[in-house]
Amino acid sequence: MPKDFNRWNTEKKALDRSERGVGFHEREIWWCSIGVNVGSEQHSQTRDFNRPVLVVRRFTGDMFWGVPLTTKLRDGGFRYRFTLQGVENDALLLQLRAWDRKRLIRKIETMPKEIYEPLITHIKGLI
DSSP states (O other), X not given: OOOOHHHHHHHHHHHXXXXXOOOOOTTEEEEEEOOOOSTTSOOOOSTTXXXXXXXXXXXXXXXXXXXXXXXXXXXXXXXXXXXXXXXXXXXXXGGOEEEEGGGEEXXXXXXXXXXXXXXXXXXXXXX
């Protein structure tokens, strides 16, 4: 599927202008408008440019570190596998980055502490 940078740029401008801002917390998984990115950077392959992102660390009311999630499982050192509600997921740790809350579309759920805490320990080990 070819990357539609032009349509994403239009969407991104609208996101930036929006006054939309949702409350969010660490451990929450959100549909996040991550858009189209360059090269191997993680991007959305959906028509609405969204994909699930885990809020790893909240810095301010507007900014957080988030990591994209996928159900396309692969082995590798920069992935963390976990099962949530019977579905296996990989957290794409290599794609950890800062996001603005304007990108958050809809909360999916809150990750249980017993899954979240080992994931954070794994991230700290990589850093």
